[in-house]
Amino acid sequence: MIPWNRVHFFWGDERAVPFTDDRNNAKMACDTLLYKVGVPEDNIHVMRTDIEPEAAAKEYELVLQQFFKRNEKALTWCCSAWATTVIPYRCSLAQKWCTRKKHG
Structure with missing residues (x-):
């Protein structure tokens, strides 16, 4: 069983489509999965679309x-998961931080 209360979700490809629009990636994920499995709203980190x-x-x-500064272990998990997970996803900022952390 997945401990949804311990999983955080981030988006890196939002197209400035309002969250109320069905084409918004975060809205699609929330409506089809995240809200249904009980992910706490504080664990869903959506990019704002109401500003430039x-x-x-x-x-x-x-x-x-x-x-990631507050959750150093999350950064480590994200970096290792980025390389090994069965479900491919991107965590490019964390990947850059991991590279920096490993190589000085």
Whole structure:
């Protein structure tokens, strides 16, 4: 059984489509899975679409930095999962941090 209360979700490919729009990637994931399995809302980290994309990207970068700074173990898991998971996904920011962490 997956401990959904311990899993966090991030998006790196949002197209500035409002969350209320069915084409929004985060909304699709929330509606089809995350809300149904009981993932806490605090564990769903959605990029804002109500501001300019550049501003949203800068804000989301801070969200990621703050989360991974507070959760060092999550960063390690994300890096190892990025390389070994059965379900392919991207965690490019974490991958860059892992590379930096491993190589100084």
